[in-house]
Amino acid sequence: MHRKIIHVDMDYFFAQVEIRDNPKLRGKPVAIGGSSDRRGVLSTCNYEARSFGVRSAMPTYQALHKCPELILLSGDYSKYKEASDQVLTIFKLYTDKIQVVSIDEAYLDVTDSKLFFNSATLIANDIRKTIKAETGLTASAGVSFNKMLAKIGSEINKPDGLCVLDPINYKDIIPDFKINCINGVGKVTHKKLIENGIHTFADAMKYTKLDLINLMGSFGPSIYDYCRGIDAREVTTSYERKSLSVERTFQEDIKEVNDLEYRLRGCYEEMIDRLKKISERIIKTIYIKIKYSDFKQTTIEQGINDLDFKHFFSLLVERLRQREVEINVRLIGVGVKFHSEKLKGQLSFSF
Ligand code: TTP
Ligand code: MG
16 A cells, blocks of 8 residues: 655745745845855745756855846744644644645655545645645645655645655656765765766665665665655654764874864764754664775764763774774764653753
């Protein structure tokens, strides 16, 4: 039995809220954020601005170069949060299984819904209609039998669109998807995939699971599944922090163990500070992460909740000893993973 997952993502969210509240802006290129000095970057922009090549996270000066008539607004986060809360209240009319991913994005699992004869497509359209009626804002939605395909679906007919990837049509549609549609394929991963001729899902399908593991490490099996439309991840209802980590990338790669110990201690101290703020959680394991100068990455984990620095350091020493050649390190990090249940009263660790 297939699951029924809906991914909803608001269109040009911050900009849309501003335009709703000031209709004179309608039809004009509008962007949020970023002072016009060289350091500012945009949060987002509407589709009129996008037609000039303006994008989220683009430096403001560059955006103004592409679109001199761009209207820049400073943004009002509390207003966006209010709209976001209103949208969440609407989602709750349809299901309790809601995973909020960001201020403008959520997954809903409507597998067991009795609404609309259990049609996820009709539910998704009704959600979009209700959002529009109650907030004045448009949202796009993707409907599918897993999270990855639902998310990709929500992008396909944006803005103000719906796309259904069902267990029959998805096979014809996904081979052409760009490999960076996959959540988690960032710039570095994308570059590496492209260097190996993997531009699309169809390209990735030519690789065996072992090939992908050799190429991408622990992300390999996920890529193998995703490019076949397979994704078993659940819609996890309430947000719960599963881990906490602190890492640093060095300006110059490091080889000396003493130097690495010093940097590791810096990460460790910051992690301890941050842990003090969320001390109600029980620590399950500790780990360290190392990325070498050739971008290969490794983590080493130990099932203890004793947070003495010496444990983190010995994990580092152990892993460095396993290096076949004296390869430099470009990033180091420390982290802890939590048990899912919360701790009442006492602290789970001592400092
Ligand atoms: P997105 O959903 O990524 O973008 P969007 O809603 O503006 O546009 P789209 O129609 O493509 O969905 O992000 C939601 C909001 O998060 C966005 O309106 C502003 C904020 N944001 C940033 O502040 N910085 C960023 O780099 C991005 C990508 C988003
Ligand atoms: Mg959005």
